[in-house]
Amino acid sequence: MKTCIKISLFAGVFCYTTHGTASSEIYLENGVVVKPLLNVVSKYDDNIYQQASDKQGDSILIVTPSIGLVFDDGLNQYKLDLGLSSGSYGKNSDDNYLDTEANLSAHFEPSNKHRFDLLASAFSQSEPRGTGVTEGTGSALPEPLTYKKHILGGKYEFGAMSSFTRIAFEAQSENKKYDNFRSISKYRDTSSIKFGSSLFYKMDSETDLFLDLSREDIKYDQIEDNTISRDSKDNRALLGVQWEMTSMTTGLAKLGYQNKSFVGSSRENFSGLSWEAQIQWQPLTYTNITFETSRAAKDPTTEGDYVNQSLYALNWNHNWNEKLRSSIGASFTTDVYTGIYRKDEILTGSFSISYLIQRWLEIGVFIEIKDNDSTTEIMSFDKNLAGLNFNISM
Template sequence: MIKRTKSIIALSVICATPTLYAQEAGRIQAGQFDLIPSFSSSMAYVDNVANARDNQSKIYSWRTTLSPELIAATEVDGNPVQVGYRLERGVYFSSSNDDYTDHFVEASGDFELNSRHRISALAQYEDGHEDRGTGFSIGSGLEITTPDTYKSSNLSAEYSYGAATTDGMLTFKARRQTLDYDRTEDAYIIRDRAKNMIGAEFGYQIGAATSMVVDVTKTFVKYDEQLDLVTRDNDETRVLVGVVWESTAATTGFAKVGYKEKDFDNEARGTFYGTDWEVGIDWQPVSYSTVRISTSADTFETNGEGDFIRGQNYSVRWNHDWLERVSTSFSVTQQNDEYVFNELDIVNRDDELMNYSAALNYQARRWLKFSTFYQYTDRDSNRDTIGYDRSEVGLTVEVTL
């Protein structure tokens, strides 16, 4: 899944009727449901719409986005349940071929059966797009006329056993993800796939605010069609061990490291063995300032070349409240992607993607927020046909009830 937060959801206008009335700030009561509408819009100048390579002509354009959202929340026997929808419409003033309309649907629920047993579930569906020059079309944004579109889904569930007063907690988890491009050319059909994951995580408290965790997952990747290619179907095994801590010396975070194996069904693609990790730390030196540091390493399915992608991510983000209504955020992210080929006569492709962003936020009213932002993206590669840079500067407006 590509936009994955627990509140992707939306509608542009709510028409009040006698049965609908404002229950509290940001909510409308409709029978057993609380409706939570919101709307955001942005205007930005983009200096490389199609992510053209460094030696190609670029498309410059203003872009506006409109994103209404609606969440319907309720409780079932005291357990929170919500469902929602979000629409995002993007319009480029000087490049109408890049206009897009994305749809997102999500439903989630958390159920506490008793003091020891809990279940959570999440379902997501996306009818989305990839900007030209991203995803499958990296390095060839000008060679296609419109953004690639796709359908994707994510179904996941977790069952946890253990009381809050006990030292140990065991969680079983399952997830299914699918990706299906709308285009029917062979180059797209061979990317359509499904991933089924099962796993378990055991946490044991070893200190007042620290727990040790062991996280084991098994993932089965199946492609819909491979035509005349050697199949990319594979099984992944991942074992991570680490710690989770809270409110220790103004920090909260987790750190896990372990083993990853990616075994292809066809021996011609071989088997990958490597080290994976997940680290996330929030440092809050004062109550109004937070620094978030994260890094991870994992394997991903290829979006074009090679057998798979070996990725490493590093990011730093700083959020600071200067005044009651004024805040800023800054972030730097580095993504290193190695496209791995098992053929001896092909050199692996190495990409480095740097992203820099900054935003100034002003909470004009409880229901109205303005943000100005700047974002710069730079991709370098050992392939001359891949590198590009792109910058955006703009203004976002968010409205709630």
Template structure:
């Protein structure tokens, strides 16, 4: 499935153009020549108590919101290697705040190619014509000051080449990718955020036990901004070196833990080079087949969406998924995301934001082709800047329909 939130295209319009010899190959799929067509339709209705993410001392917009999100995936094989192309549309409508309505488009193509027992290539390309809700991204803390959501276009292209047999002690993976971000608005404040990020790297994994690998991960990134007129450029080169382990100590526990060094070297001499410690950790524990606990944490640098040289991010998340009955399950997640907007070498001058996110859902599979979810999410953002903090609650019900 696509890496976006799973959904699909208008099925009735598609079926009207399908040849007469098309037939249902299996559950959820339609065979069209060499392709399997997989349609999915997601929709939801929810109540939002702070549509524009207004800060705590300002009036908030309350509204019901509907989301209609159809998706269509075309999957096939080339010489036994899986390839798929997908498109997803997402239309959001706020009943009491039409200014926040949006229509987003997503495209994705991916393929996994096993050239032989020692050579593998994975590739993916994504395109998004999307939006940032008022009060998020560049307009964080200023949601009531802009008329409509900010729109942007972004692309992501990446490929990995792996050398080494699955049964061998060592494996090396070479990685390359490119990401771009372009806001649709023409104001200078937005133009200076348009950028591209090119990435190259390598990962070496070596088996040191029956289910344990030691990993060395090296990545070099080159970040270039399209338009930096009137400001000191934020162009930079990043070097990241992580070392750690991946393991599957028992049938119930898997995980990875990597820690290392990060350097962010700005092209402008007036912006100080950053040196710090990065990490990536993820652990999954399944004490019984119907219950799974997950914990993840990471530290990295992010490009600023407003002030400062960059953002120093540290994220933590814990979740519990449980199947109560054959068709009934639940999910609970608690996340903490911290953003330090680094302005100078003096930590006192920096801006610190903290977002606590609590989410829960109760999921029911009514039929093989129909499922429902009752969900709730609370966002609580605090900052040492008075204009940033807000609370936001969303509660609703969603449905997913497949063939």
């Protein structure tokens, strides 16, 4: 575990992000633009089940074709994204998976005072063994869990962008249901519905103050025997600012209060500080540095009432020339569990460099690390990844 930390400090490692090729766009007669892309990753993971001991490593080939259909008239945009991801393990073929997703979104403005955003998403995903519901149990199950998730959302904003005040209303529903190993997974089937509103006040041409109010009702379909309901209500009130002070600096930050209360009276409620911030600094056209931080109480995937999670992440992307670019970054997350005695400190990082061989082909190499230091011994682990990344456009 200490080796991973030394590597990350020595290399100055930060969060890995994939750079895509300049995708060729196919223009249809009706104004629709087609954007096909193929991503192929070949990597080696030295701890595929995220275990504290008896680690198992394996090579993984991930093939991800996708296609995007976009209609954009400069004001309104309608977009459909379709993709699938096939993962094949070299030795542990039981972990092979095939994930699919579809996203349909729309943005339209009938006038300069009215704006609408709609979203519909459907996912069929796998949950690698040793993560999510099987966290800490490694390869106890014979194959990964799979689940389906559906999201529907909408937002309406009133007020001209040049006016001093604007107001927005939004709603979103989400459903998640596991497909297999129902004896354990059925207790993590969830549904939620969220309502929110935001009031914006323009301080100047580049800066807005805003107030975010939201409420989310989270329900679990079934309650495990001899346990208490996990159903909860999450209320937040955050005061924020978003800005683009210069062409070099943009950002959004909001800070406020969160209250997460459970239906089961024996579970401990949360009331306290919550925040979100994303800041980007671009001192030169070919380099940018981003910083992200957040804090919120969230539902755990296994035990406990809630997890009070704090995140800090830094990333540097640099284009050395028109063909060569790199990314280096790191994040530090602290998860403090309530209802059980557990605290995790998670250091992640990576370095990547990619080269654009042709307009349609980009090749990259990357290194990723993760070090999870937990007060619960079986949750402490480290893992290292290294691989090749290919982005191919039509």
